[in-house]
Amino acid sequence: MSHFYESFHPNNYNIYLDINRATKTITGKTIIRGEALASSISIHQKYLDIKSVLVDNQAAIFKMRDEAILLPDVKTGDIEVIIEYSAKLTDSMMGIYPSYYEVDGEKKQLIGTQFETTFARQAFPSVDEPAAKATFDLAIKFDEHPGETIIANMPEIRVEDGVHYFETTVKMSTYLVAFAFGEMLSKYTTTESGVKIGVFATKAHQAKELDFGLDIAKRSIEFYEDFYQTPYPLPHSWQLALPDFSAGAMENWGLVTYREAYLLIDPDNTSLSTKQLVSTVISHELAHQWFGDLVTMKWWDNLWLNESFANMMEYVAIDALEPDWKIWESFQTSEAPAALQRDAIDGVQSVHVQVEDPAEIDSLFDGAIVYAKGARMLVMVRALIGDDALRKGLKNYFASHQFGNATGADLWAALGETSGMDIGRIMQSWLEQPGYPVVNAKVVDGKLTISQSQFFIGENEPKARQWQIPLNSNYAEAPAIFADTETTLGNYQQLRSQNGAPFRLNVGNNSHFIVKYDEKLLADIIEHVDELDSISQLQLLQDLRLLAEGGQISYATVVPLLGHFITSPSNIVNSALYSLANDLKKFVTPNSVAEQQLQAFFNKMSDNQVNRLGWLPVDGETNDDQLTRPYVLNATLYAENQKSIEMAHQIYQNNADKVADLPADVRVFILKNEIKNYGNRDLVNQMLTAYRQTADASYKSDLRVAVTSTQDADLIKQIVTEFKNAETIKPQDLRAWFRGILANSHGEQAAWDWIRNDWDWLEKTVGGDMEFTTYITVIAGIFKTPTRLKEFKYFFWPMLETPGLKREITMDLKVIESRVNLIAAEQVAVNQAVEAQIK
Ligand SMILES: [Zn+2]
Numbered sequence: 001m002s003h004f005y006e007s008f009h010p011n012n013y014n015i016y017l018d019i020n021r022a023t024k025t026i027t028g029k030t031i032i033r034g035e036a037l038a039s040s041i042s043i044h045q046k047y048l049d050i051k052s053v054l055v056d057n058q059a060a061i062f063k064m065r066d067e068a069i070l071l072p073d074v075k076t077g078d079i080e081v082i083i084e085y086s087a088k089l090t091d092s093m094m095g096i097y098p099s100y101y102e103v104d105g106e107k108k109q110l111i112g113t114q115f116e117t118t119f120a121r122q123a124f125p126s127v128d129e130p131a132a133k134a135t136f137d138l139a140i141k142f143d144e145h146p147g148e149t150i151i152a153n154m155p156e157i158r159v160e161d162g163v164h165y166f167e168t169t170v171k172m173s174t175y176l177v178a179f180a181f182g183e184m185l186s187k188y189t190t191t192e193s194g195v196k197i198g199v200f201a202t203k204a205h206q207a208k209e210l211d212f213g214l215d216i217a218k219r220s221i222e223f224y225e226d227f228y229q230t231p232y233p234l235p236h237s238w239q240l241a242l243p244d245f246s247a248g249a250m251e252n253w254g255l256v257t258y259r260e261a262y263l264l265i266d267p268d269n270t271s272l273s274t275k276q277l278v279s280t281v282i283s284h285e286l287a288h289q290w291f292g293d294l295v296t297m298k299w300w301d302n303l304w305l306n307e308s309f310a311n312m313m314e315y316v317a318i319d320a321l322e323p324d325w326k327i328w329e330s331f332q333t334s335e336a337p338a339a340l341q342r343d344a345i346d347g348v349q350s351v352h353v354q355v356e357d358p359a360e361i362d363s364l365f366d367g368a369i370v371y372a373k374g375a376r377m378l379v380m381v382r383a384l385i386g387d388d389a390l391r392k393g394l395k396n397y398f399a400s401h402q403f404g405n406a407t408g409a410d411l412w413a414a415l416g417e418t419s420g421m422d423i424g425r426i427m428q429s430w431l432e433q434p435g436y437p438v439v440n441a442k443v444v445d446g447k448l449t450i451s452q453s454q455f456f457i458g459e460n461e462p463k464a465r466q467w468q469i470p471l472n473s474n475y476a477e478a479p480a481i482f483a484d485t486e487t488t489l490g491n492y493q494q495l496r497s498q499n500g501a502p503f504r505l506n507v508g509n510n511s512h513f514i515v516k517y518d519e520k521l522l523a524d525i526i527e528h529v530d531e532l533d534s535i536s537q538l539q540l541l542q543d544l545r546l547l548a549e550g551g552q553i554s555y556a557t558v559v560p561l562l563g564h565f566i567t568s569p570s571n572i573v574n575s576a577l578y579s580l581a582n583d584l585k586k587f588v589t590p591n592s593v594a595e596q597q598l599q600a601f602f603n604k605m606s607d608n609q610v611n612r613l614g615w616l617p618v619d620g621e622t623n624d625d626q627l628t629r630p631y632v633l634n635a636t637l638y639a640e641n642q643k644s645i646e647m648a649h650q651i652y653q654n655n656a657d658k659v660a661d662l663p664a665d666v667r668v669f670i671l672k673n674e675i676k677n678y679g680n681r682d683l684v685n686q687m688l689t690a691y692r693q694t695a696d697a698s699y700k701s702d703l704r705v706a707v708t709s710t711q712d713a714d715l716i717k718q719i720v721t722e723f724k725n726a727e728t729i730k731p732q733d734l735r736a737w738f739r740g741i742l743a744n745s746h747g748e749q750a751a752w753d754w755i756r757n758d759w760d761w762l763e764k765t766v767g768g769d770m771e772f773t774t775y776i777t778v779i780a781g782i783f784k785t786p787t788r789l790k791e792f793k794y795f796f797w798p799m800l801e802t803p804g805l806k807r808e809i810t811m812d813l814k815v816i817e818s819r820v821n822l823i824a825a826e827q828v829a830v831n832q833a834v835e836a837q838i839k
Contacts, residue, residue, distance in 0.1 A: 007042070150179065569628065
């Protein structure tokens with residue numbers, strides 16, 4: 001498929017928009033100046049009602065095509081195209097769209113934009129491709145009331161007859177254009193280099209909620225200016241929280257938009273993990289201001305270049321800004337397992353993937369691959385070449401491609417030059433191939449041997465893929481890069497005594513592979529497990545979990561090992577421990593003896609930690625203690641520990657009139673316990689009302705988790721009827737509600753019935769954007785019986801040819817199927833292993 005940019009190069013867009021919220025209409029006039037390279041050119045549009053097209057002030061012949069205006073007969077060379085049109089203002093969270101909120105019971109709107117991936121064409125006609133960079137002059141009029149403001153990529157220069165004019169932008173891609181208007185709170189500061197930083201939100205929020213984001217944004221911009229050795233290229237960097245937002249955040253140049261949950265923080269009551277999350281989201285978007293915005297991928301197949309890089313840099317930046325947080329540990333509990341889990345399923349996309357159709361472009365945004373796995377690839381590169389070569393290489397990369405476009409090869413060339421390594425060759429095997437290897441380490445005939453093969457969870461067709469693996473062994477005898485199928489490192493006994501420590505691979509867990517040690521090697525590691533740092537302990541548990549998921553070892557052999565980790569004070573070890581323990585839940589049926597035994601096991605694992613940490617945060621406690629508490633409280637409640645249930649109830653009772661003020665770190669468990677063990681219709685309604693009224697995103701999320709855990713069939717029915725009521729559940733939050741009910745064994749049937757009956761409505765409401773397929777992912781994450789597998793297939797199979805859904809449906813079938821098979825094969829052994837632990 002050819003791209004429109006091949007025949008037409010826009011240089012400047014003069015965009016006039018008149019937006020009327022009351023009538024929900026947009027009237028527009030776009031003047032595009034550019035160079036026609038052929039006599040037939042095309043310009044993107046979608047849902048635009050075109051009134052007239054002039055080329056060089058002459059009425060032009062045009063034909064409407066799918067998402068395009070075709071001009072079959074223009075002169076080549078410099079031309080000016082003027083297009084007048086109108087469009088509808090819709091609630092799709094794409095293009096130009098309203099966000100809804102309430103202040104003191106009064107309903108209000110904030111208009112914002114979302115143009116990535118291909119939604120700029122819904123706002124103005126354009127060559128809507130990342131390589132078609134141009135400058136933009138925005139002029140916007142709207143049904144303005146006193147007290148409203150408008151912001152955009154660049155500063156406003158004047159207002160004339162109610163039209164707001166903005167400074168001409170630098171050369172940029174269409175998908176990064178943004179503006180917003182309405183009543184807004186704002187706070188400003190300035191970086192050392194003079195960049196104006198601002199945070200904006202609706203007046204449903206308190207001004208103090210803007211402070212945290214403002215500080216992180218300012219320091220992130222300062223950090224990147226130094227790290228990249230390249231100045232921030234615009235006069236300002238605005239951060240705007242939108243009440244309705246489909247993705248997490250969007251890196252529009254100079255005007256980054258966020259979900260409210262990812263920008264606004266109540267400084268008086270926010271958990272450390274939420275602060276960490278919000279910080280990394282902000283630093284991710286601001287990393288893009290250079291990597292993505294200043295230099296942009298040439299086409300969507302190189303989306304990974306943007307996202308993988310920003311996903312690594314968010315950790316590099318926050319580690320520099322808040323060293324006490326040890327944020328790279330969070331990388332190990334979030335990005336690493338997400339990538340390893342999804343990338344093990346046959347049919348997964350590679351990081352670099354060919355793509356043309358707009359619906360397929362949206363489906364590229366696979367968080368576990370393009371973000372998490374891609375970030376691991378770059379972490380691997382960073383570990384290989386070091387920060388000096390990385391920074392010098394980036395500086396050169398920005399200098400040669402600024403205000404233009406690049407591909408992965410351009411980045412490897414820049415990094416290769418400063419590091420003296422053939423990075424492109426090493427990375428080829430990781431970027432172009434889906435999946436990753438398991439390295440088998442074993443002692444064969446007295447010799448230490450390693451081999452690699454692709455690791456799978458579920459049914460697969462092996463393709464004999466091989467990788468260039470940075471091994472990072474603690475034994476110098478292991479090669480730095482392992483590219484063969486198999487190799488022998490030498491006599492094991494000799495190596496063991498020379499090195500004085502158990503043999504290990506992937507030390508630091510920076511490379512994207514897992515290790516299967518044979519019994520002898522694993523026993524050696526376990527014997528010395530207390531000497532391992534937290535990341536190594538986490539890695540051991542993560543790898544064992546994956547090997548068990550892939551059927552390479554039995555969960556039953558892993559269960560007895562868990563006891564080694566239950567006293568760990570490290571939050572990331574606890575994260576891995578409970579992630580593995582929670583996986584055992586699939587082997588028990590509700591209200592069975594096996595479930596009671598598993599609960600007893602959870603009690604045994606968590607009891608000492610619950611007693612050590614207590615239910616409420618303590619002044620001056622370590623970050624690890626703060627972050628560990630949620631894991632053990634969750635475990636003790638699953639265990640139905642009577643003391644814990646009563647304690648949580650007591651705390652709730654004592655604070656019934658100020659529930660929102662309960663410490664944010666533990667509030668969700670207190671609310672959930674109350675609904676589950678002491679709940680009734682009144683309490684559910686009370687929490688639903690609080691949910692509707694609060695503007696605090698983290699409190700909202702806690703209330704959702706609590707309400708969806710009710711076991712009452714009638715209440716579940718009532719909650720499900722709220723799914724389509726945007727006054728209670730915003731479309732942006734619906735997936736989390738749906739998941740909550742579906743994951744509740746008492747609600748599974750109701751949620752599953754709902755999505756099947758209301759699929760058309762769902763598609764109309766949230767379809768067509770990059771988050772849509774994740775509804776299917778969510779279902780596949782939960783189903784575990786042969787019946788559900790059959791129903792899933794029956795329902796989704798006919799949608800296989802719907803653009804953008806094929807990969808997701810095919811993979812998710814494998815996900816459910818492998819879980820069903822694993823349960824059938826191991827249920828008895830796993831439950832016996834658990835029983836043995838509680839004796
Ligand atoms: Zn991003």
